[in-house]
Amino acid sequence: MTSMAASRNLGFQFPWNFSNAKKENMEVLKLRLYSSCNTNMLNNKRRFSLVTANSHSSPQKVDTVNGTKVNGIHVVEAPLSGSKLANESAADAALVTSLRGRFVEGRFVYRQIFAIRSYEIGPDKTATMETLMNFLQETALNHVTSSGIGGDGFGATREMSLRKLIWVVTRIQVQVQRYSKWGDEIEIDTWVDAAGKNGMRRDWIIRDHYTKEIITRATSTWVIMNRETRRLSKIPCEVKQELVPFYLYRIAVASEEKDCEKIDKLTDETAERIRSGMAPRWNDMDANQHVNNVKYIGWILESVPIEVLEDFNMTSMTLEFRRECQQSNLLESITTPTARIIGESNNSINRKPDLQYTHMLRLQDNKSDVVRARTEWHFKSK
Structure with a gap:
C-alpha cells in the first residue's frame, strides 16, 4: 500500500516530444521533478516518523506507531506542508482509525473494519469459519485494549492482571447468513454485558461495510480463570467495577x-x-x-x-x-x-x-x- 501511494505522489510530467524540448521546457521539467520529489519525501517523513534524538548520534528505534508509544520516548510527528498534505493526513488518519477500531454509540460498542485477504479464504474463494472466528477474537481483544482498562494480560483488565486472572470462553454460537468474498470489506461491532453472577456475555455483529447488510451474528459466554492454578474464579468486585461502565443490554442473537x-x-x-x-x-x-x-x-x-x-x-x-x-x-x-x-x-x-x-x-x-x-x-x- 505504501509503494502504491508513493507512486501516485511522484507525479512525473514529461513533454510529448522530449528529444526536441526547448530549454524552458527543461527548466519546467526540473522544477516539477524537484517539487514532486520534495512532496514525496515529506510524505515518507510524515508516514514513517523516523525521528532521532541527535542527527549525529546512532539511530533510535521508532517510538510511535500511529501515535502509540513503543519504547517510552515521546516522538513528534514531522510537520506537514501545504493543504494537499493536510488533506492526505486527515484521510490517512481516518483510514488508520477505522482499521484499528473505534468506539461508537457512546463508547458502549466497539467497531473495527477488516478486508478479506487471499490467505483468509477457502477453496470457494469466501472467508472460512476460522477466519470469522479470528476476526471476532481480534475485535474483542482490541475492544479491551482501547477501553483504557486493559492490563498486561491477553485481554485481561488491570485488576485481573494484578490478581493473575484471565478470561476463558465457555460457549460461543455463530450464525452466518452469507460468507464474504476475497476483497470484501466488513465491519464488526462488539459489546459486553453481564452473564449471571460470575460470567460475562460478549456479542458481535458483522456487516458488509458498504451496504450495512448484517451477514453474521455471534454470542458467547466467558468466565474468569487463575492463570497459574488453572482454576475458575469468581469475578472480584474490583474487576466488576471496571466492566460495569461498558455493559450494554443488547443481544445479537434473538x-x-x-x-x-x-x-x-x-x-x-x-x-x-x-x-x-x-x-x-x-x-x-x-x-x-x-x-x-x-x-x-x-x-x-x-x-x-x-x-x-x-x-x-x-x-x-x-x-x-x-x-x-x-x-x-x-x-x-x-x-x-x-x-x-x-x-x-x-x-x-x-x-x-x-x-x-x-x-x-x-x-x-x-x-x-x-x-x-x-x-x-x-x-x-x-
Missing part, C-alpha cells in the same frame, strides 16, 4: 434463535466418523499458554465428510469448551449426524438447515471431551 440445547457427548458407539492422531503444535498455542480457540474448528472439520465440505456452507456453529488442551495432548475428532429431524432447529435465522451434525474433540488417551460442537449446513447455491 432469544428464539439462541442455541441453548445441551450438546450430547459422543462415544465410539454413537460416532459415525472418528479421526485420530491430531497433535497441537507450538504455533497453535495462544498467549495464555493453551490451544487457541479457533484451532479447534479445523480439527472438528477433519471428521466431516469431504462431500459436505465441498457442497454445503456451514451456517451455524455452536462450540462448548469443556477443558483445556495442552501441546503434549493427542486429539480425536468425532462427528455424527444429529438425530433431530431436519428443519427443527431454532438457530438457523428462519432457514431450515439441510444437514445437522454433532461433533466432539476428545483426548486420545483417556477419552475426556475437550470441546463439544453442533453445526448446521445449507446446500451451496450454484
